[in-house]
């Protein structure tokens with residue numbers, strides 16, 4: 001073992017003191033920004049303090065200035081610091097009981113007998129257990145090797161609970177390795193139907209296959225395609241989970257490299273890929289599914305560009321898709337607007353999970369229902385008809401004597417009206433449009449006599465030939 005030199009010890013001590021000073025300043029600025037009028041110094045603006053705070057967060061917690069600012073901007077200053085603090089603390093170790101092989105109660109008893117201290121995670125899950133302490137490595141107990149449980153973070157239960165796959169369905173897990181969610185889906189479907197577990201990374205599908213075998217999932221087909229090849233490869237699914245490749249800003253406590261290894265360009269490329277994948281996920285749905293028709297889009301990132309930004313894009317590109325309730329009991333509502341960006345009004349139905357709020361990794365979960373295009377067509381038709389009707393009513397309001405029923409006398413009056421007194425060449429474009437609208441309006445009246453119709457037709461031809 002190499003002992004640190006006196007010089008190294010001194011440097012460490014100085015750095016420690018420096019860090020304490022920076023953390024003290026972070027706390028001070030948060031307090032000042034919390035009641036700005038009361039605490040601010042005379043010559044300093046809010047922007048000054050905020051800039052200093054972001055610089056201090058970047059240096060104290062070790063994020064690139066770009067990422068520190070990106071994450072900071074999503075929260076109030078005090079919540080931001082709570083978020084950055086929580087990323088420094090490891091999350092609890094948790095496992096999911098595999099109901100294909102055991103019951104949670106039996107598993108808990110077996111592990112307690114081996115000297116594991118544990119408790120159910122919470123009321124919201126019937127399969128999760130939190131491990132507090134253990135005399136044995138939980139990743140190598142006989143129960144683990146026999147496939148009675150999966151080491152899995154609670155946040156990764158949530159997309160599967162939202163997807164709610166049913167027995168006998170046909171389900172796609174588009175980006176599935178190493179298979180925590182695939183195996184949970186398989187269990188919820190009681191080993192019936194089929195789960196296509198896809199991942200573009202062939203190396204990662206090895207651990208996926210190993211987990212599928214260990215956990216006894218017999219309804220899983222493992223495949224290795226770029227998700228963007230769906231539904232060309234295979235489509236017609238009742239449900240699709242897209243647990244998308246992401247920057248991992250929700251799992252910093254597990255992987256500290258996220259703090260420094262993503263540039264602005266990486267974020268742009270990722271959200272572009274996520275947008276392509278979500279459209280493929282939507283297009284892989286059988287819109288006539290009797291039981292399903294749902295896509296769940298989730299990420300382990302908290303950045304808006306990878307979450308609400310992607311869902312909003314999908315809603316714009318696919319008008320036959322709507323956001324629905326995730327069915328999850330907790331979580332913070334997704335943003336309908338933030339930093340000058342406006343998202344779909346239903347974005348509040350999506351759910352965000354944060355380490356500092358929920359003591360679990362940061363996660364985003366959204367659930368989309370994909371409707372048949374015929375429903376969309378009807379909806380569009382109805383919307384169009386409504387729009388036409390509204391326009392017509394508006395015009396009626398604007399026109400004197402708009403409520404016209406036609407008879408011969410009125411037709412006579414009309415003959416003497418603007419349509420006949422103006423020559424065609426004198427009509428402006430607007431007048432022509434008005435004239436055309438009037439004629440279309442007239443033609444929709446049911447009490448027109450054939451003679452009147454003929455007369456109208458003459459008018460129409462006159463204006464538009």
Ligand SMILES: C[S@@+](CC[C@H](N)C(=O)[O-])C[C@H]1O[C@@H](n2cnc3c(N)ncnc32)[C@H](O)[C@@H]1O
Nearest residue numbers: 175176177178179180181200201226227243245
């Ligand atoms: C967040 S991880 C999935 C975790 C997995 N759902 C689970 O619960 O164990 C994202 C996965 O996306 C895969 N991936 C990346 N690009 C992809 C693409 N274009 N198509 C399909 N999968 C992709 C990665 O290999 C990675 O395994």
